[in-house]
Amino acid sequence: xxxxxxxxxxxxxxxxxxxxxxxxxxxxxxxxxxxxxxxxxxxxxxxxxxxxxxxxxxxxxxxxxxxxxxxxxxxxxxxxxxxxxxxxxxxxxxxxxxxxxxxxxxxxxxxxxxxxxxxxxxxxxxxxxxxxxxxxxxxxxxxxxxxxxxxxxxxxxxxx
Amino acid sequence: xxxxxxxxxxxxxxxxxxxxxxxxxxxxxxxxxxxxxxxxxxxxxxxxxxxxxxxxxxxxxxxxxxxxxxxxxxxxxxxxxxxxxxxxxxxxxxxxxxxxxxxxxxxxxxxxxxxxxxxxxxxxxxxxxxxxxxxxxxxxxxxxxxxxxxxxxxxxxxxx
DNA sequence: TTGACTAATGCACTTCCATTGCATTCGTTT
DNA sequence: AAACGAATGCAATGGAAGTGCATTAGTCAA
Ligand SMILES: [Mn+2]
Ligand SMILES: [Mn+2]
Ligand SMILES: [Zn+2]
Ligand SMILES: [Zn+2]
Numbered sequence: 001x002x003x004x005x006x007x008x009x010x011x012x013x014x015x016x017x018x019x020x021x022x023x024x025x026x027x028x029x030x031x032x033x034x035x036x037x038x039x040x041x042x043x044x045x046x047x048x049x050x051x052x053x054x055x056x057x058x059x060x061x062x063x064x065x066x067x068x069x070x071x072x073x074x075x076x077x078x079x080x081x082x083x084x085x086x087x088x089x090x091x092x093x094x095x096x097x098x099x100x101x102x103x104x105x106x107x108x109x110x111x112x113x114x115x116x117x118x119x120x121x122x123x124x125x126x127x128x129x130x131x132x133x134x135x136x137x138x139x140x141x142x143x144x145x146x147x148x149x150x151x152x153x154x155x156x157x158x159x160x
Numbered sequence: 161x162x163x164x165x166x167x168x169x170x171x172x173x174x175x176x177x178x179x180x181x182x183x184x185x186x187x188x189x190x191x192x193x194x195x196x197x198x199x200x201x202x203x204x205x206x207x208x209x210x211x212x213x214x215x216x217x218x219x220x221x222x223x224x225x226x227x228x229x230x231x232x233x234x235x236x237x238x239x240x241x242x243x244x245x246x247x248x249x250x251x252x253x254x255x256x257x258x259x260x261x262x263x264x265x266x267x268x269x270x271x272x273x274x275x276x277x278x279x280x281x282x283x284x285x286x287x288x289x290x291x292x293x294x295x296x297x298x299x300x301x302x303x304x305x306x307x308x309x310x311x312x313x314x315x316x317x318x319x320x
Numbered sequence: 321t322t323g324a325c326t327a328a329t330g331c332a333c334t335t336c337c338a339t340t341g342c343a344t345t346c347g348t349t350t
Numbered sequence: 351a352a353a354c355g356a357a358t359g360c361a362a363t364g365g366a367a368g369t370g371c372a373t374t375a376g377t378c379a380a
Contacts, residue, residue: 137290
């Protein structure tokens with residue numbers, strides 16, 4: 001453990017963090033997903049895990065005092081490719097990312113839950129309990145994936 | 161009629177067209193939608209009307225020998241604001257536009273049809289016959305609009 | 321018919337974000 | 351300790367949205 005922990009604490013400092021972070025669980029999880037648990041990846045993962053709503057790359061960037069957008073870009077891309085996060089296109093123009101649920105298999109398209117985008121606060125949330133209903137498409141077409149975004153007012157903004 | 165027709169033929173030439181276009185119907189339609197039927201608008205409308213699938217702004221731009229992207233941008237925006245076209249976000253990153261159906265009232269969200277995006281040819285089509293089914297959302301949320309895009313293979317690409 | 325007024329256009333420019341190339345650094349393995 | 355591949359940081363490119371402003375076109379009312 002020390003073999004891993006010590007250098008990371010060093011790195012965390014380099015990224016502007018001076019707190020100690022217990023990351024053994026995250027390390028293990030990343031490793032189980034074939035993602036090498038580097039310092040930045042652990043931080044990004046932790047950030048995603050703490051959030052209730054999806055975030056953009058710029059959003060992630062701003063959460064760190066010191067960060068390189070490219071690294072974050074590739075970090076999120078790696079996460080996506082390895083099924084740790086899924087990308088959400090909520091119509092706001094820039095993609096957002098959210099952690100996949102335990103057991104979610106977005107990559108093989110069987111966790112088709114709704115996404116809700118709030119027109120007021122611009123937050124986008126995964127409605128993981130709400131699955132996409134059966135959709136009929138014309139003869140000759142082959143469906144491989146479905147993206148359903150509901151726009152409106154989220155529960156926090158819908159209070160008059 | 162001539163009062164309108166003659167200057168337009170002149171403009172069409174300026175835009176790289178040397179054909180005569182019967183545009184009285186388009187003129188009338190644009191006027192009925194409170195959109196002043198200028199030369200460029202007529203051309204863009206005609207282009208949209210001819211297409212079976214949605215197109216991007218860049219796509220439109222490339223269809224004209226001589227064109228200004230800003231004008232096209234504002235043309236499409238005007239069309240959208242006046243309910244002539246609707247914007248489709250198919251997940252490809254750039255928005256696409258398609259003519260609204262006769263009687264479609266996208267602006268007040270009661271023509272919620274599916275959109276199909278082909279992963280192979282990247283074409284996006286309106287499935288106007290296929291309406292979005294009833295969607296349940298959590299208590300406290302207020303739905304105002306729904307975007308449903310099915311990705312897969314279109315009928316042209318789904319031939320083995 | 322003309323002149324005045326408003327709308328539309330074209331051009332230049334800015335901003336935002338995705339994406340890539342490459343040199344450097346890191347982490348692991350031998 | 352050396353070596354190798356992976357990850358990172360930096361610089362640069364490219365695509366597209368959006369804005370400001372001067373010019374031009376179209377409308378309308380004398
Ligand atoms: Mn989700
Ligand atoms: Mn449509
Ligand atoms: Zn909200
Ligand atoms: Zn296709």
